[in-house]
Amino acid sequence: MPLFLELLRSETAAKPERMAKALQGLRQYQEAPRQPLLEPMPAIATVHGATLRDYGGSGLPVLFVPSLINPPNILDLSEDKSLLRWLATQGLRPLLIDWGWNVEERRSFSVAGHVEEVVLPFIETLGEKPALVGYCLGGTMAMAAAALRDAMSVTTIAAPWRFSGFPAEARVRLSRLWHDAEPAAAAMGLLPMEVLQSAFWSLDPARTVAKFEAFADMDSGTPEARAFVCLEDWANDGPPLPEAAAREMFEAFLGADLPGAGEWRVGGVAVEPERFPSPLLNIVSTTDRIVPHSSAFTGGERLDLASGHVGMVVGGRARSDLWEPLAAWLSRSAREC
Known part of the structure; x- marks a missing residue:
């Protein structure tokens, strides 16, 4: 949540009405009813x-x-x-x-x-x-x-x-993110999902804010709103990434290709x-x-x-x-x- 709020402030600094709308959408998402997940297959x-x-x-x-x-x-x-x-x-x-x-x-x-x-x-x-x-x-x-x-x-x-x-700007941004996260990841042996999610947000921050603004206007009972909640739950979920896998992804893949x-x-x-x-x-x-x-x-x-x-x-x-x-x-x- 702190990482999202930081992104929101950055994207809407000159337009407080957009921040208010996005926060409304965020609150509606948090309070929306959830459908039960499918039972795992054998x-x-x-x-x-x-x-x-x-x-x-x-x-x-x-x-x-x-x-x-x-x-x-x-x-x-x-x-x-x-x-x-x-x-x-x-x-x-x-x-x-x-x-x-x-x-x-x-x-x-x-x-x-x-x-x-x-x-x-x-x-x-x-x-x-x-x-x-x-x-x-x-x-x-x-x-x-x-x-x-x-x-x-x-x-x-x-x-x-x-x-x-990948665009050069995106590679630089992701390299900085890893530079900041690497000491904690090395200490824990894991990279938290929240850091990875912020990496995705950084690739298209304007869209991240805009989708919550749009959700603020949705009726929570519609198929579109239910689909939004389902996908956001998936996107915000997941276990941490092993530090060795994160290091290879950021350094050997995105860094050295x-x-x-x-x-x-x-x-x-x-x-x-x-x-x-x-x-x-x-x-x-x-x-x-x-x-x-x-x-x-x-x-x-x-x-x-x-x-x-x-x-x-x-x-x-x-x-x-x-x-x-x-x-x-x-x-x-x-x-x-």
Whole structure:
């Protein structure tokens, strides 16, 4: 909350009426009724506090790797906003890595360590080659996993690979944020979610304020208001990030762009483009403020969507724009392999 209020003061210093409106929206959000979350799907394996959840269905196993930041339920948000439950009705068998809240066992794991110690063991658990699908930073991790283990295919959704494609101003701002947070993160061995959330706010502070101003005018009983609350709860939730993973993300990725340079090492192996399997699909948002389209991997097939980082997965056009093309591509690539 203090970080948000600091951002709000900065963005509305010359317009106190905007500050008042945004604070009204914030209060309405805090007091809004909440819908119960969906029950987690059955667990078929657990590794280092992370769980592999089976969404049923049949046919090709499709292993989803979510970001380490925010909970994975953006892929299973509600009965009518669940990519995973829908895919289970399309002749596919979706499985989800749920990182969970117990990060103690992974406190020393970098991003690469999560690939080595969690993603790869889950692939081996399946006993057959899966299709890998990664969202956001999970897409970066899925590509690394696909380079090290046989996979039927790999798909990334709003995933960064060429971190030099982030705007220079954003990289400088995120570097300063890490510089300020690093001593506490090193002492605790963890980077709190609040710091990561402030990093997202810093990428588009005007929109952060504007959305609460707009919420102030919404009727809390409308579907739009309920959807706003659900998404904000997701965006503001999540366990802390292990310090080693945060350090690699800020220094090796955003700072040095090791993945984009082909110098990121996972399991002692450089993750180079020639190691990626074919077929490969990159689903990219052309309006993404969190992971700009210029940071996406340039090889393989590409599907450009004019939806935001989150809207492309759960927005009003998500089924027609992303879910259906993804299901068709997965099924087609499995037949052709």
